[in-house]
Amino acid sequence: MAGILQAAEYAVIVKADSPVNKISQNELRNLYLRRQNFIENQKVIPINTLANNEGRLEFEQRVLIMQRNKLNKYWIKQHFKGITPPSTVASYKAALLFVSNVEGAIAYIPLSMVNQTVKVIYEY
Template sequence: MRFLIFLGVLYSQSLWSDEILVVMGQAYAIEKISVKQLANIYRRKTIINPTGERWNPINLSSNDPLRIAFAQKIFQQPPDVMEAYWNTQYFQGIMPPYSVNSVEAMLRVLETTPSAIGYILPCHLDGRVTVVLKLTVSDDLAGSCDPQQ
């Protein structure tokens, strides 16, 4: 009976959670990265990667559900708090990560830009990028599988 309950819990978690893949261009990928390191890269607190190159974090547009889920997972803060953070950083001369308008645009930037790092859903994964971290989120992001979004 306990086994059936365990299976039920696992099944229900898979129904209500999704994965976000943190990816880099195939030619530029590192082996792995932690959530803490990723948050520091996206906050521009870590500037140089292990190979000595400058990190190039890439974001989707601010209202994209995938970006919102990604930011809440790595920063553990609501979007308005991060907006205030970037307002402060901007006046100190620190620019936020570069933003693109679609997953396809992100994949193209990641493929051609050294040390670029971004995020996609598993349905967007192709040969141009390598997964360096998987994030489990509680959001249902299945509606975001169109790469042109």
């Protein structure tokens, strides 16, 4: 049986005036795993929501393609290399506010929350 297409529920966003218009899943994965820090000559500040947030779990599984235990092991290894995970905010509203005000910030929020202060560069 062929795979079932799933409608996008979440948007990866940047500030509305960002030069970044789209991003590949691989680039997004590299940014959030801190393997890459720039996109289109723009320093990127990836933002996560809290660990128990449904959107974060979806992001980890559908974009990073990692289960939580594997991701935790990854960050333990990175810690010893001096690499820290992305910063965390308490809510989607906080993520939206941060991205709309901070140059280079990138985050994920429900598609329904997107407004004119941000630009969608990826959907999942």
